[in-house]
Amino acid sequence: MTPTPASGTPLDAEALRALAARADTRQPCPACDSLRCPGWESLPSTFDTGVLEGVGTLRTADPDIEPTLDEWHPAGTHGWSPDAPIAPAFHPYNRCTVWRCRHCARLYLRYTEYGGYYQDERVRQVDPARVDATAA
Known part of the structure; x- marks a missing residue:
């Protein structure tokens, strides 16, 4: 199960974009470089998740609102x-936690995919240019 960031702060598309824009992406980061994943990938079992710190969530703060399973692919x-958009109002983003590398500030989204016989923790690096505020 994807750990919940300690802050649990709900983030909208603009806040997500701003946090991602602060990252130092000029050179590879030895701490998180193995997570260079422009699209969703399974979190490598060998990756030290202690390199990442939780900074928030894309889940709604209202517990009465069930996140949609609809995806956004215009x-x-x-x-x-x-190159898929990162649309916080849509699946799977609306179920993600937001994490930042403690060394370079690269931002990552994490969520757990539940299948019939498996659980797969997935990760995607946040490219601020891909953040889409549609329906946010």
Whole structure:
């Protein structure tokens, strides 16, 4: 199960974009470089998650609102596309926690995919240019 960031602070698309823009992406970061994932990937079991600190969530703060399972792909992308928009109001983003590398401030989204016989923790690096505020 994806750990919940200690802050649990709900973030909207603009806050997510601003946090991602602060990252130092000029050079590879030895701490998190193995997570360079423009699209969703399984979190490597060998990755030291202690490198990341929780900074918030894209889940709604209202417990009475059930997150949609609808996805947002206006340009014909799909869930695994590296160029798919990061749309916080849509699945799977609306179920994500937000994490930052303690060394370079790169931002990552994490969520757990539950299947019939498995759980897969997934991760995606946040590219501020891909953050889409549609329906936010």
